[in-house]
Amino acid sequence: MKKIIYVLLLMVTASCSRSDNDKNILSIETKTDHTDSKLTSTENSELFRKFLKKFSTIELPYVFRETSDMSADYNGLQKLDKNSIDTLFAKTEFFDETYCLGMLSDTSNFYALVFLHPASEHYPVLAxxxxxxxxxxxxxLLNGACGSDCGLVECTMTGIIKKDFSVLSVDSIRYGYYCDTLGNPIPNSGELIVIRKSGKVQGNGKILMDKEKRTETKTNP
Incomplete structure (x- = not known):
């Protein structure tokens, strides 16, 4: 009989031990109530590690591209939840429409996450x-210059993060012609517009970006 009681006590003790971590996280989540409540460094770190589970690893170099006739596929990606701990870490106006694209590999002093924020098309944001x-x-990671203007022939938006954590954003917009206020084509008004922005993620995690550069080239004789 004593042996049976001893075995039962061991089973109960093991069960309690396994659930301690889950209970601690649940307790922290209840405490925060998804607000800006004061958290200890340890509590915040535990919640952040749970938040990171939404992101799969992205190998560098990373390239994101959207064109005027093709958008990215978001199937299988998790979304942020405005009623969860996500609000403690993510910065976006539309939580329920923001995707967790991935976490960049090869970081040592910081974490680098890529979100997809909503607009006419979703666009990548590095945090x-x-x-x-x-x-x-x-x-x-994109300049967001593409649209549906009159005379637009082609538009491509590209965001690149290289292995050295340099960042390049290039939008290429080609117009066969511009239109007047009535929507009629203006002769010899074709143009190619290229918008570039570059920068780099520093060793401490700060993102430094140069000013946007824009070139315009006439495509009609």
């Missing part, structure tokens, strides 16, 4: 965090 989950910086 860097300390190891404890504090937001360091956030930058769009």
């Amino acid at each position: 860097t965090y300390t190891k404890q989950g504090k937001l360091i910086g956030q930058e769009d």
Whole structure:
């Protein structure tokens, strides 16, 4: 009889031990109530590690491209949840429409996450965090120049993060012609517009970007 009681006590003890971590996280989530409540560094780190599970690893170099006739596929990606701990870490106006695209590999002093924020088409946003989950910086990876203007022939938006963590954003917009206020084509008004923006993620996680550069080239004689 004593042996049976001893075995039962061991089983109960093991069960309690396994659930301690889950209970601690649940307790922290209840405590925060998804607000800006004061958290200890340890509590914040535990929640941040749980938040990171939404992101799969992205190998560098990373290239994101959208064109005027083709958009990216978001199947299988998790979305942010405005009623969860996501609000403690993500910075976006539309939580329920923002995707967790991935986490960049090869970071040592910080985490680098890529979100897809909603617009007419979703666009990638790079955000860097300390190891404890504090937001360091956030930058769009596309310039967002594409639209549906009269005379638009082709538009491509490309965002690149290279292995050395340099960042390049290039939008290429080609017009066969521009239109007047009545929607009629203006002769010899074709143009190619290229918008470039470059920068780099520093060793401390800060994202430094240069000013946007724009070139316009006539495509009609």
